[in-house]
Amino acid sequence: MNMKKYISIFLFGALTLNAQVGINTSTPNSTLAVNGSLRAGYKEVTTNTYAITATDHYITYNGTGNTTFTLPVIGSGTSSYTGRIYKIKNISTSNLTIQPSGGNTLRIDSVPVPSFVVPVGAYAEVVNNANTTGGTWDLSFTVLPKPSNVEIYGSQLSIPPHGNGSPGVADWTNHANTSYDTGSGTDLWWIISKSSVTNAHTASYSNTSRMTIVYEYQGAPFNVTNMYPILTAGNNSSFPDVFTASFVSLANNGTSGKTRLTVSVARIDFIGANGTNNSNWTGTFLLNLLLARKY
Structure with missing residues (x-):
C-alpha cells in the first residue's frame, strides 16, 4: 500500500515537471500560456x-x-x-x-x-x-527616439532643358508649359516659370549656364516657418552634365496661397562652347528636394 502511494506521488511529480501550464486557459499551447495581462x-x-x-x-x-x-x-x-x-x-x-x-x-x-x-x-x-x-x-x-520636433518631406522634381540649348526649350511663365510637372494627386509640383541665362566665357570672366526655376506645390501649403530646404541635383540621363542647385526662396505666395520654391540651377562641368556642344544643357535632369521643419 505504501509502495503504491510512493509510485503515485512519483508519477504525479514527473507529470507536473513536464506539463504545459496554463493561466486562465484550459488548453495551454506553450510551456507557460497566459490568457490575459502580465x-x-x-x-x-x-x-x-x-x-x-x-x-x-x-x-x-x-x-x-x-x-x-x-x-x-x-x-x-x-x-x-x-x-x-x-x-x-x-x-x-x-x-x-x-x-x-x-x-x-x-x-x-x-x-x-x-x-x-x-x-x-x-x-x-x-x-x-x-x-x-x-x-x-x-x-x-x-x-532610438523619434525626433519629435522635426518634420521631413522629400520629393524629386524636374530640371527642364535650358532655353538657349541646341535645341532648347523656350522659357515660360504662368505655368504655360506643363510637360515638366512632377508628382500626382495632391502631391504634385508645377513648374510655374523658368528663366535661362546663357553662358559667358571671355578673357576677363566666365559665367556658367544657369536657370532660375519657380516650383509650386499643389497640395495643402506647407508651414514654412523654420523650414529649411536641402537641394541636390541628379543626372539619370546619358549626358555627362553636372549641376549645382541653390536655394533662393520658399514662401506661401503662390496661387491661392500655395507654397512656392524658387531655385537657381547652374551647370558646372564646363563653361562656354566646345564645337557643336555648349554648356546650355538640352536634357531634362533631376532636382532632389528635402524640406525639414524644426518646431
Missing part, C-alpha cells in the same frame, strides 16, 4: 548611479544628470541568470550608460564593449546569454 517589476531611478538587482525588470531613468546602470554579476547556479531580460528606458534629459560588472562583458555584436549609452528618449533590452562565470550580457534590442 505584470512584471517596474522601477523609476533618479540617482546618478544604480546597481541593477535580481528583482528588477523594467527600469526607467528620470534623474537630472548623466547616470550609469551596472548589470548584476553573473555567477553560476541560481545566479547564472541565463535568459534574464532587463528593459531600460531613458526618460530623462541626460545620457544613461549601461555597463557590466567586473569580470563580465557586454556585447552589441560579437565584439564585447565596455559600455553602451542609451541617449535621451531611447530604450534598450539586455539579455544574459548561456555563459556563467565570466558571462556576457547581450544588447538584444534598441530603439
